[in-house]
Amino acid sequence: MNFKTVAGGLIAATLVAGTAQADKLDDIIASGTLRCAVVLDFPPMGSRDENNEPIGFDVDYCRDLAKVLGVEAEIVETPFPDRIPALVSGRADVGVASTSDTLERAKTAGFTIPYFAFTNVVLTKEGTGADSYESLKGRTVGSVAGTYEAIALEKDIKAWGEGGSFRPYQSQADVFLALSQGQIDATVVTSTVASSIVDSGRYEGLTIGGDAPYLPDYVSLIALRSEYGLLNYLDLFINQQVRTGRYQELYEKWVGGAAPDLTVNKVYR
């Protein structure tokens, strides 16, 4: 074995060891591409325009993140139930997908500080007579499976009894279809989605039937639980988005009005 082979081997070993220690944040910067899992049937957070290009709050948020990282943004369309598989299988680096930060989910995925907060309203069809949250008692209602509002609504419907039933659908589009056909009397959705769908006029006769008395639904960016470097960076990014006024700017662009507070009184994150 001559000197060259040994030296070459040592250099190769250092390089291999060096890359092995690189974390997800390094990988993203090195690859030049940030892949965001975004839900695209959830306007105004994510949807597609006439040219089938992804648009929405989450899409812009991902592009902002890519910009500060100095890389290209790539939107990976991901339905709600597939957010974790997308991260774990390496199809996406970050979930910018309105993910409610439940403690149950945080056992599996890594959550940042909240980057958005939703309030929920009752969405119903004219003529059903459902005009408030309490009036949903004993009715057939539905929502997107596994979302924050779906879990809360199902719990209340079960607690109320009186023949009420809850139907979980796989996408927001199916919920609106079921509602417009009269298969379900009402749904509970985030106020942003409700006003966006009522304004669009795509489904006739849909109206907002009052607020749902839930706590604000704080949503976070998600990444793999072990990627502290990335999660730290994302926390700082969210902080900067609010500090620089970009959060308010995006909120006005996609929703309108004053952006909701992302802090909880009397406690740190």
Place this chain on the structure above:
Amino acid sequence: MFEYTFQWRQAFRALPQMLDGALVTMQIAVLSMVIGVTIAVLLAVARNAHSPWLRWPATAWVEVARNTPALFQIYMAHFGLGSFGIYLSPYVALLAGITFNNAGYLCETFRGALRAIPATQVRAGRSLGMGQVMAFRLIVLPQMFRIAFLPTTNQMVWAILMTSLGVTVGMSTDLTGVTQDLNARTFRTFELFALAGALYYCIAKAVMFAARLAAWRLFRY
């Protein structure tokens, strides 16, 4: 690489709920087969009938059932009929969709079996004084079921697996529905679906085994 730590305890804690879901899955599959076999026999007879009024609707049924995806059929039973103001609950829509599919496939299986029974047997029966219905019931039908039995168990397994399509129309109580709900709550996707997959496998195997036993008891010469 696969950066994920498997937590089987969390998945196994959900097992009782998933077994309840498996029962619903079985129930739908069995019901869809019982109704499907009945309709399929009628369809097979209708397809062999002389009258075009019987033949054409049966042919249309079989053509649609066999040449469109089961997912489409179930979706149509829920949202398609819904647009005409006919509201089927997710359970009924799923059952109707799979039954429709079963009947279409089984009709062709039965029709093939009917072809395998020599027409001379019926003629022999008729010459002994049997009526047309009686000859069909006593001579043709038992042989048809014997010939078509194994392909029919195939369809039974297919029916069990098709129930998983119910989630697309808001079904939440069958095995896939329960699993999908647990997945959304806990994000333990891989453990939960691996467990669901194992359960589907066991159910299908159990059905095949039961069918073997039944065939051995029923169709001995």
